[in-house]
Amino acid sequence: MSDLHVRYARPSDIDAVLRFWREAAEGTSISDDRDGVARLLARDPEALLLAERDGRLVGTVIAGFDGWRCSAYRLAVRPGCRRQGIAAALMEAAEERFLALGGRRADAMVLEANEPAHHTWAAAGYHREDHWRRWVKPLARD
Numbered sequence: 001m002s003d004l005h006v007r008y009a010r011p012s013d014i015d016a017v018l019r020f021w022r023e024a025a026e027g028t029s030i031s032d033d034r035d036g037v038a039r040l041l042a043r044d045p046e047a048l049l050l051a052e053r054d055g056r057l058v059g060t061v062i063a064g065f066d067g068w069r070c071s072a073y074r075l076a077v078r079p080g081c082r083r084q085g086i087a088a089a090l091m092e093a094a095e096e097r098f099l100a101l102g103g104r105r106a107d108a109m110v111l112e113a114n115e116p117a118h119h120t121w122a123a124a125g126y127h128r129e130d131h132w133r134r135w136v137k138p139l140a141r142d
Contacts, residue, residue, distance in 0.1 A: 004058075004086060006093045009048035011041055013057075017048070020057050025076035026114045030138055040064075049093050051077075051086050059086040063094035070103035075120070091124045109134075 009017060014037045021032060031037070040047055044064065051059035058081045062073040072094055077086045098106055108126055110117050118128075 003053055004089055005052045006089055007050055007052070008046045009037075009041060009050050009060075011038060013048075013050065014038060014041070016057055017050070017060060020060065020078070021074065021076060024078050025060075025074055026117065027111050029073075046097065048074075049090055049097075051090050053081070059090050061087075061090040061094050063097050065098060065101045065103055070098040070101075070106040072106055072108040075108070075117070087120050088124060 014034055017037060018032065018034065029036075031040075037048070040062065047062055047064050049061050049063055050057055057078070059075075059077040061075040062071075064071045064073065072091070075087055075090060077084075077090075095106060106126075108121055110121055
């Protein structure tokens with residue numbers, strides 16, 4: 001993986017990241033738009049990690065920390081580049097960030113129907129907690 005470079009996203013990366021997520025990420029979020037990603041980067045410029053190979057975006061993860069919890073979102077790897085250690089490299093970078101910020105446990109948002117992702121997260125040492133359920137309420141008005 002010596003040819004893989006992991007870096008923080010910049011505002012100039014937003015459009016490329018959104019295109020990448022349409023190709024490589026499972027599901028969509030209410031925040032998957034230019035304004036949502038721009039707000040993320042403005043609030044926490046080191047939260048969105050990008051993996052690049054030969055200058056090409058091949059993976060992402062959002063490593064968010066609110067001072068209380070470490071949360072991983074949008075772990076995605078370009079379909080033709082999977083099973084090459086990119087997700088592992090991104091999660092290693094995310095976990096290093098969490099530790100440097102004083103985090104004690106990382107949580108990951110994983111779609112229930114995304115079976116391949118379950119295997120990826122398990123291989124990274126994460127386990128499912130069935131006694132928790134996510135409750136959501138969209139705040140944006142159409």
